[in-house]
Amino acid sequence: MELRDWQKQLKDKVINAVKEGFLVALNSPTGSGKTLFSLLIGLNTKGRVIFVVRTHNEYFPVYRDVKKIDPSLKFSFVIGKPSACPFATKDVDTEDINCKYCEIKNAIEVKIDKSPFEKLKELKENAIKEGFCPYYSLLESAKEADIITITYPYFFIEKYLSLLDINLEEYFIVIDEAHNIDRVSEIEERTLSEFILSMAIKQSKSEEVRRILDRLIKELKTLTYQDEKYIKLDKVPELSDEELSLLVDEYEELRKEAIKSKSVSRIYLGSVIRFYATYSTGNFIPFSFSNKIVLKTLELNQYYNLLNDENLSILLMSGTLPPKEYLEKVLGISRKILYIDVEKEVKKKVTGSYQCKIAIDVTSKYDLRSEAMWKKYSSYLLKIYYQARNHVLAVFPSYQIMEKVMSYVNVNKILENEGTRIDDVIKIVKESRQKYIIAGVGRGKITEGVEITDNDRSLISDVVLVGVPYPPEDDYMKLLSKKISEKLGGKEKEYLIMIPALITVKQAIGRSIRNINDTALVWLLDKRYDSLWWKKNLNCFNSTKIRL
Numbered sequence: 240m241e242l243r244d245w246q247k248q249l250k251d252k253v254i255n256a257v258k259e260g261f262l263v264a265l266n267s268p269t270g271s272g273k274t275l276f277s278l279l280i281g282l283n284t285k286g287r288v289i290f291v292v293r294t295h296n297e298y299f300p301v302y303r304d305v306k307k308i309d310p311s312l313k314f315s316f317v318i319g320k321p322s323a324c325p326f327a328t329k330d331v332d333t334e335d336i337n338c339k340y341c342e343i344k345n346a347i348e349v350k351i352d353k354s355p356f357e358k359l360k361e362l363k364e365n366a367i368k369e370g371f372c373p374y375y376s377l378l379e380s381a382k383e384a385d386i387i388t389i390t391y392p393y394f395f396i397e398k399y400l401s402l403l404d405i406n407l408e409e410y411f412i413v414i415d416e417a418h419n420i421d422r423v424s425e426i427e428e429r430t431l432s433e434f435i436l437s438m439a440i441k442q443s444k445s446e447e448v449r450r451i452l453d454r455l456i457k458e459l460k461t462l463t464y465q466d467e468k469y470i471k472l473d474k475v476p477e478l479s480d481e482e483l484s485l486l487v488d489e490y491e492e493l494r495k496e497a498i499k500s501k502s503v504s505r506i507y508l509g510s511v512i513r514f515y516a517t518y519s520t521g522n523f524i525p526f527s528f529s530n531k532i533v534l535k536t537l538e539l540n541q542y543y544n545l546l547n548d549e550n551l552s553i554l555l556m557s558g559t560l561p562p563k564e565y566l567e568k569v570l571g572i573s574r575k576i577l578y579i580d581v582e583k584e585v586k587k588k589v590t591g592s593y594q595c596k597i598a599i600d601v602t603s604k605y606d607l608r609s610e611a612m613w614k615k616y617s618s619y620l621l622k623i624y625y626q627a628r629n630h631v632l633a634v635f636p637s638y639q640i641m642e643k644v645m646s647y648v649n650v651n652k653i654l655e656n657e658g659t660r661i662d663d664v665i666k667i668v669k670e671s672r673q674k675y676i677i678a679g680v681g682r683g684k685i686t687e688g689v690e691i692t693d694n695d696r697s698l699i700s701d702v703v704l705v706g707v708p709y710p711p712e713d714d715y716m717k718l719l720s721k722k723i724s725e726k727l728g729g730k731e732k733e734y735l736i737m738i739p740a741l742i743t744v745k746q747a748i749g750r751s752i753r754n755i756n757d758t759a760l761v762w763l764l765d766k767r768y769d770s771l772w773w774k775k776n777l778n779c780f781n782s783t784k785i786r787l
């Protein structure tokens with residue numbers, strides 16, 4: 240197998256660093272071949288690899304590259320119960336599935352002889368008639384594999400990691416899309432909303448339980464605000480121990496009934512119970528966000544303990560990895576890090592290119608927001624759409640701004656919402672064969688995951704940043720900033736606001752560059768991009784300034 244130049248140049252350096260106990264951080268653009276590179280490093284150091292990815296969609300490239308390296312390597316993947324259980328619908332929570340009463344709770348040995356998606360489909364089709372459980376079978380088979388592919392919870396969250404029952408020291412651990420690891424705490428966040436409570440009322444059989452839930456809705460409404468930012472709350476709707484135990488009894492009944500009827504869909508009462516269980520740990524603070532209550536934690540270091548374990552061989556990689564100081568100061572990684580920016584290291588571009596245009600007559604700055612500004616943005620979008628040679632990806636700082644601006648844009652469009660599924664977006668765009676504006680929010684599902692390609696080339700020709708996607712300086716941000724301010728040495732704004740926004744912008748741009756031959760136009764629609772910091776970090780010194 241022929242390696243690319245950068246892979247040949249850096250292979251020994253990375254292998255030596257791993258052997259010397261460094262945590263390696265690899266910043267290399269999408270489409271540059273880092274999956275294959277990291278697998279080779281792992282096989283050359285530990286011989287076995289755990290590949291940690293964000294979503295199941297990312298299992299396939301790992302499988303494909305393992306087969307390229309050596310078809311005889313044993314590949315495996317682990318998938319949570321909601322996707323693996325043949326009785327479950329996808330929206331269930333793991334806890335809703337009560338395996339205790341399941342008749343097919345047997346594990347068989349699974350050989351992955353086709354793509355993970357096809358294999359899972361086959362396992363689910365055969366599970367009931369052959370009497371085995373796909374979830375437990377995949378979990379068991381992983382123990383014997385050379386390469387195990389898992390999602391973030393199975394590495395960062397202790398209760399899931401322990402299910403793997405393996406010794407991490409025997410593996411080389413690759414954490415892919417590692418720019419996301421500052422968000423792993425979100426896996427354990429819990430939400431209470433009117434929707435969840437109303438659905439729980441519909442599903443509950445007990446009059447008493449319905450009465451309790453109804454009261455919770457009323458209290459929730461008095462506590463929350465509609466703003467799309469985190470506003471700290473001093474309390475959550477009250478629930479006594481007796482009331483909680485009534486909810487738990489009802490939930491257990493519903494779980495039992497669901498598995499006995501061999502059809503498990505989401506049991507909303509479970510979400511209510513888990514919200515209160517999380518709140519009672521004392522590690523989470525309630526915030527209002529868009530009329531909901533979200534429990535968030537400031538104790539972020541607990542998620543990164545494993546990264547600091549010097550007995551573990553770890554590679555963090557991404558096309559938009561934050562700088563080394565960010566890994567040290569914000570994530571608290573204290574072990575020695577070898578940080579490699581591939582393009583800087585080999586002094587050469589290893590993927591496609593883009594050209595920037597900066598609009599200097601618009602901004603999403605809070606005090607300059609107005610209907611006139613949204614109309615101006617919509618005019619820009621229409622202009623860009625009509626000149627684009629292919630699809631346009633538009634990224635907004637918030638859902639509210641997206642809805643306002645896009646209400647004036649009447650062309651083929653897809654707007655992200657909380658229920659958006661990436662696969663559906665890709666299907667619509669690919670099947671229609673017409674040009675689309677795909678609109679999403681910063682660090683949302685679309686900017687992080689949409690991959691519209693044909694023959695490995697991106698079908699997104701234009702990326703539009705509508706405003707700067709700074710995270711809001713809300714109560715959560717202020718509390719976090721206060722908590723880690725000592726480590727940040729006065730650079731709170733850069734670490735908590737600027738760098739996250741930069742990662743969002745780079746991620747969005749990355750959607751249009753999937754291959755060394757891809758080229759794209761990047762429209763930075765905010766005068767604040769016309770600064771040295773942005774131009775330097777986006778490598779946009781040759782940008783053109785534009786006006787409507």
Ligand code: SF4
Nearest residue numbers: 324338341344372374
């Ligand atoms: S098949 Fe049975 S044992 Fe397996 S996850 Fe579903 S309920 Fe649990």
